Amino acid sequence: MNNLKNTKKYNIAIIGAGASGLLASIFLTKKNHTVTIFEKNNKVGKKLLATGNGRCNVTNENISLNNFYSHSDIQQINPILENFNYKKCKNFFNNIGVEFVNNEIGRVYPMSQNSSSIVDSLEYEALNNGVKIELNSKIEDISYDEQYYIINGKKYDKLIIATGSTAMPKLGGDKSGYNFAKQFHHSTIDPFASLVQLVSDNKNLEMISGVKVDGVVENKQGDILFTKYGLSGSAILDISRDISYKLQHQKSVKVTVDILPTFSKNKLVDMLLQRAKTLASRDIYVWLDGIVNKKLSRYIIIESKIPENIKFAKFLNRKDILKIVHTIKNLEFNITDTKGFETCEVCAGGVILDDINLHTMESKLQKNLYFIGEVLDVDGDCGGYNLHFAWASGYTLAQNLR
Numbered sequence: 001m002n003n004l005k006n007t008k009k010y011n012i013a014i015i016g017a018g019a020s021g022l023l024a025s026i027f028l029t030k031k032n033h034t035v036t037i038f039e040k041n042n043k044v045g046k047k048l049l050a051t052g053n054g055r056c057n058v059t060n061e062n063i064s065l066n067n068f069y070s071h072s073d074i075q076q077i078n079p080i081l082e083n084f085n086y087k088k089c090k091n092f093f094n095n096i097g098v099e100f101v102n103n104e105i106g107r108v109y110p111m112s113q114n115s116s117s118i119v120d121s122l123e124y125e126a127l128n129n130g131v132k133i134e135l136n137s138k139i140e141d142i143s144y145d146e147q148y149y150i151i152n153g154k155k156y157d158k159l160i161i162a163t164g165s166t167a168m169p170k171l172g173g174d175k176s177g178y179n180f181a182k183q184f185h186h187s188t189i190d191p192f193a194s195l196v197q198l199v200s201d202n203k204n205l206e207m208i209s210g211v212k213v214d215g216v217v218e219n220k221q222g223d224i225l226f227t228k229y230g231l232s233g234s235a236i237l238d239i240s241r242d243i244s245y246k247l248q249h250q251k252s253v254k255v256t257v258d259i260l261p262t263f264s265k266n267k268l269v270d271m272l273l274q275r276a277k278t279l280a281s282r283d284i285y286v287w288l289d290g291i292v293n294k295k296l297s298r299y300i301i302i303e304s305k306i307p308e309n310i311k312f313a314k315f316l317n318r319k320d321i322l323k324i325v326h327t328i329k330n331l332e333f334n335i336t337d338t339k340g341f342e343t344c345e346v347c348a349g350g351v352i353l354d355d356i357n358l359h360t361m362e363s364k365l366q367k368n369l370y371f372i373g374e375v376l377d378v379d380g381d382c383g384g385y386n387l388h389f390a391w392a393s394g395y396t397l398a399q400n401l402r
């Protein structure tokens, strides 16, 4: 506490009233700094409102380095995660009036199940602490006179870039943070879409559009939704970072889906051999109805390339059944693209970590300049990790600003 009393008071500008900027502003004003946030949207936290399908997956009970990625050594962010662990995060939100509920896999939501509780509480707390929020203020120009940062003609001792990434421009996604970083000699990794739907050129995809399975794709289990353009669903978002990365260097990537992961190959073979006898007169295109969705039933037979002269189940031999089982366990999709920045939840890439002091979030290249949140080259898995990094980096900055 004495420590806090002795620190100098600064006039601070934050660009971006999203997750990291709002949280940082609250802790900075608690230390009696004067804080102005510039936000280009007409309200704060527009992206936050859309998180978790409108419920906001605020954090995760199990915050671990394993859930985060960077082009630099990810171990470097450990102090940030330790500064603001799950318990601190929970205490902070409880203190501003938000109770948490946790689901069975550790994802944490506001008890109201409504992201507006998070945004409203952060905004209320910030305003109540005296943070000045300038809405409809897109910052395009920052100058520096060797002592002060000058924004819209006003001077600031310190500047915090909390602009987020290019993900979802309609919610505020913007590349200006990277441009500001470059202005002050920082290097960036070109952002690429993560937690994003995948586009496939498989020609029969339309046949199974709208079908959802609880499957396994590249070792990730969860919902897989087949759409006209390709693949969506939680398991697809989980693998999308890796695919998106590969697509930067190659034209397409093959992924395989196991649509019946709870059945072993042998169990399925036995089941289908038996089924070929009991449903002997069934048209092979509807023969799998009752095991899988009927659209998939037809699709699997087509993808298995069963000879055209086989019209009924009774004519399927063991070799045909093995082919069908192989298709069910390894449904192949050729991924040619992602749905990109327009729909992705986060961007991988951003301002390179090696030029940031990760104990204070201050630039190592430019005095009194700070970066927090998704503008940095850190991204996380689906499950509350991205917001946790935004909160934790905002907190780390505010607690250590001298």
Ligand SMILES: Cc1cc2nc3c(=O)[nH]c(=O)nc-3n(C[C@H](O)[C@H](O)[C@H](O)COP(=O)(O)OP(=O)(O)OC[C@H]3O[C@@H](n4cnc5c(N)ncnc54)[C@H](O)[C@@H]3O)c2cc1C
Pocket (backbone or CB within 6 Å): 015, 016, 017, 018, 019, 020, 021, 038, 039, 040, 041, 044, 045, 046, 047, 048, 050, 051, 052, 053, 056, 057, 058, 059, 137, 138, 139, 140, 162, 163, 164, 165, 167, 168, 171, 172, 173, 174, 176, 177, 344, 345, 346, 372, 373, 374, 375, 383, 384, 385, 386, 387, 388, 390
């Ligand atoms: C649909 C969707 C769902 C998501 N769901 C979750 C989830 O449930 N859990 C989770 O952990 N993560 C989720 N995320 C990711 C999470 O929202 C982000 O990682 C997080 O918001 C990043 O925080 P930030 O402070 O860095 O940036 P943001 O929250 O994006 O805030 C940046 C702010 O800066 C403003 N800005 C940008 N440039 C300028 C400028 N030049 N001048 C003025 N203002 C500017 C923007 O308008 C924006 O308000 C989701 C993302 C999306 C798109």
